[in-house]
Amino acid sequence: MSKTTPATLALTQSGVPFALATYDYDPDADRVGLQAAEAMGVSPSIVLKTLMAEVDGKPVCVVVPSDEEVNMKKLAAAFGGKSAHMMKPADAERQTGYRVGGISPFGQKRIVPTAIEEMALLEDEVFMNGGQRGLQVRLKPEDAQKALGARTADLIR
Structure with missing residues (x-):
């Protein structure tokens, strides 16, 4: 596994301190974020999943705790839109340059507006996909x- 990805390069270039953590990815897991938390032995609330969605037809990136679900009405409101839906996996891969299960909010091929669940900012540290x-x-x-x-917003149910 390469430890250098567009995500780690983007973080390094922005001067953000970070540490790497690896785990055995299970391609058959129902929920990747929950599987990552379990494999690393940490609470799912500090393992943030990166989701790609569309608000009024425009792509956005959404970061929420892996044990939560995005509320589409709250997501649309966070971006000043009327409706939101999850992006199809193939579209998310084209948009970000990453494979599903490895989508990071950092170093995406095309920069899009991003929202992070406000509760995540209460944590001392979080884990996010490294690309x-x-x-x-x-x-x-x-x-x-x-x-x-x-931006931060209330994004979960």
Whole structure:
């Protein structure tokens, strides 16, 4: 497994301190974020999953705890839109340059507006995908927010 990905390069270039964590990715897992948390022995609430969605037809990136679900009405409202839906996996891969299960909010092929669940900012540290299946970056949530230029909002059910 390569420890250098577009995500880790973007974090390094932005000067954000982070540490790498690896785990054995299970391609058959129902929920990748929950499987990552279990494999690393940490709470699912600090393992944030990266989801790609569309608000009023425009792509957005959404980062929420792996044990939560995105509320589509709240997501649309966070971006000043009327409706939101999840992006199809193939579209998310084309948009980000990453494979599903390894989509990171950092270093995406095309930069899109990003929102992070506000509750995640209450944590001391969080894990986010490092741009490859089985690779996570551990960092402070406020550093992630700054590096992404992300807005925070109540995004979960």
